[in-house]
Amino acid sequence: MSTIRGTGPGTADAPSPDDALHEAAALSDRDVPPPHGAPSDGPMLAADGTPLKKSLARALRLQKTRALMLIAPLLIFVLISFIVPIGQMLWRSVENDIVAQTLPHTVQELAGWDSAANELPPEPVFEAMYFDMFIAAEAKSHTKLGTRLNYEQTGMSSLFRQSGRKLDDLGKDYQKAFKAIDGDWSKGEAWFELMSGAADAPRAADVAAAQARNVATLIDTPIAARDGFAPSQEIADLLPLTARAYTAMAMFMQFEDGDDPAGEKPWETLYPALLRDLETADVSAYAGPRAGMLQTLAAARGDIEQISFTDAFAEIDEDWVVAEPWRTIQTHARNVTPGYFLNAVDMRLTPDGAAAQPEDKQILIRLFQRTLVMSLVIMGSCILLGYPIAYLLANLPMRTANILLILVLLPFWTSLLVRTSAWKVMLQQQGVINDTLVWLGLVADESRLVMINNQFGTIVAMTHILLPFMILPMYSVMQTIPPSYVRAAKSLGATNWTAFWRVYFPQSVPGIGAGSILVFILAIGYYITPEIVGGTKGVFISNRIAYHISSSLNWGLAAALGTILLAVVLLLYWCYDKIVGIDNVKLG
């Protein structure tokens, strides 16, 4: 487009403003003055006295800006509402922060555990799990995590769901014991006074900030740490675990439920946390509010029957005291995972690296293969059916060809669903084709052909639907082949077949290439037609994507499958661009 020079074909011979701009574009690339017209002394000047080179450059810049301003609104619209969503989908195929977000402390503790040693994780892991799981269960996000981990190991979903329900029991026993020592331990107000310390005491901002981050991701709303509860620095140093658990609880109550933590019943997590802190903390010197209550408790601590967190989890579900679920959690704790992509190619991420899926779960590779093979078959039948039509149209007189072209364009313009429903009407067992065959006596009434809900149905319907996309590019290429070449070949003694195969066909290959790539690209991404006429045997990978989006809700896998499909399509389009050029896409 921008290669037209002053007196080239297609332009008037007289110079136009555009020519000057082309000159300017050329001038900016070289320092030697142009050979023509330039006086030997000094630069050429424009009418207003500025150097011509400069004023032309300014005009060029102005024109570029104007063009970009015209394009900008649409470009921004497409970028935001199309490119960004696609990018988000690509990201979702590797994103995996749900584990680290739901169980932040557990993941930290698990990092040091050697999963290969076939031993249970140490007590601190169970302890962290208890506190993480408790707040996750309050936010009801433990089931989401269970569903996520269930993709990797069957049974995780029910394990998480049931454990979330039974988690309260451990704290309840302690709560009773605490209450027996001092009735105030079951009151929110008392806890609030203890944890906040004196009114003017320094606050533990780092604890508050960490818990605000944690709670915000769980309840999916942003939290400003300074608006929420913060424990006193002294308590946070003295009773770190309790301060952490209490702050998380207080923030959850404030921001999720909109309640004042002082007026609410305290969570059961606080009791085991405080007991755990008291094992190491020396509270005798503490002088803040409710110090007496705390010291009494510390003295009577020995009377409370304690069990380890490991035993508590064993009581909740036997499955927690085997290494398997912990191994799964540890393997999938990373924020970015190749797991979905491995799943998409029938493999899975195990602690020992990538491994093949169990035999009965290997369906996706076969589905990819089927999608490719069926798209190739559809492409092939489109070539077979489209070539004669395109040849006929290109060799008929213009007027007749245009009338016949309507027969090609009418299906092209008809709604996809209309054509799909038409094929359903035609192909089903009580359908038009079977009825006609039975009427003609070619097929017995009781042995009607099964032509729908299998691969045959999908191939026939999609060949029909995509045929115009094959015919139109072929037709436009064949129109440009001069008929005299074939005549020349025949007059030189070639037979009909030789003249066609050696002279005409090679010239029509670009049309076949363009049509084939177009049809193939459209075919591998098809969803509607296979869904309706494909049954279970004739579906494509896109139907699997839709299934994971709307039924199984495994969005990460859907995104990974989509990404692979997108990569294939973009690769093919790159080929299309090399062969045909995207600019040459024509419609109708």
Place this chain on the structure above:
Amino acid sequence: MSIELAHKPGTEFTAAVTAAFGAFAGLLVGTSQGSALIGILLGAAVLGALAWGLLNFDLPERSARWGVAAVFAVLGLLIGGLAGLVVALIFGWFFGWFIYWLGSGRYRIRLAPYLTPGQVLWHYTFRVICGAIFVFLITPILVVMPLSFNAEDFFTFTPEMLRFDPEGYSLKHYRDFFTNNEWQRSFKNSLIIAPVATIISVSLGTLAAIGLSQSHVPFRRSIMAILISPMIVPLIISATGMFFFYSQIGNWMEGALGLNKTFVGYVKVVLAHAVLGIPFVIITVTATLVGFDRSLTRASANMGADPVRTFFKVQMPLILPGVISGGLFAFITSFDEVVVVLFVGSASQKTLPWQMFTGLREQISPTILAVATILVVISIALLTTVELLRRRSERLRGMSPG
């Protein structure tokens, strides 16, 4: 006349070819009546004799053809009732024409005189193959139309319909479409979503196409690739991406802006469809602008018009056909779209194709066929419009419309 005589084939040739065709017709009739072999023999004998007789006795062509058709029709009526009459009438008319077409040598008139018999045979075989492919292309669309007038709730032709019994036909599926709330609501939704999406894509797309067709556009290819990408990316992938994106946007609009849920639903679907329509607008309008004579805008500027006035008075009327056909493409894209609306929309944005899709999956009612017929009529209207616009545009650009 002399050429015709020179190529006039012998009566035996015509009789033999007609007998071959008769054998094929006999095969069809024979299988449906019980015995294929008798059908073949009888068909070959009867039609061979017929051709020989007609050509040898030199009957006046017109009355002979009518006679053949009438005899066939009566025989058909006796064998197969009304449907048999129609089929036999077609057979009779065909063979009457075929015998004289072959026998008088008319089949060679339009072909180059030097063609060998083999080439002539291939010429017509090729035509027949192409005809069969055209039948494959068009039949599914044509079959839907009569079926939509079915009086029964079947997806196939009933015996009453085949007997052309008025009892077998009714408008009840159309009545159902126009009275059923589900269908009417989805139709209305389509009529809301498609035009708004079209307006967005046409207005933004035309501006951008004008920008893109300027002579100095930096990153022209990359910009073009981005703008065309909604057409390149398979719909299922676009739908997946938009599903994630628009659920967040929707929550944000409902939460932060406090908008009505239904309204937000429409906005989401309209925006999604507008993006899908943009490539079509860009492609058609840039194609129109390639032939646009730029000296016209310069002339207009020379006479003192500002760029806005130049655009509306000079450029717009000339590129209008391209804009309108781009708009029609965008409209049909949105009007026909299922996958994205299925993922992005909620039940209150159910469009016509969505309703058809659920209907087809659960196979509820043949009202789908009535809707399909209406849509075919609409697409014929759109096709005609686009074709007329294309011709107008080519006339304006000084090419002869084909």
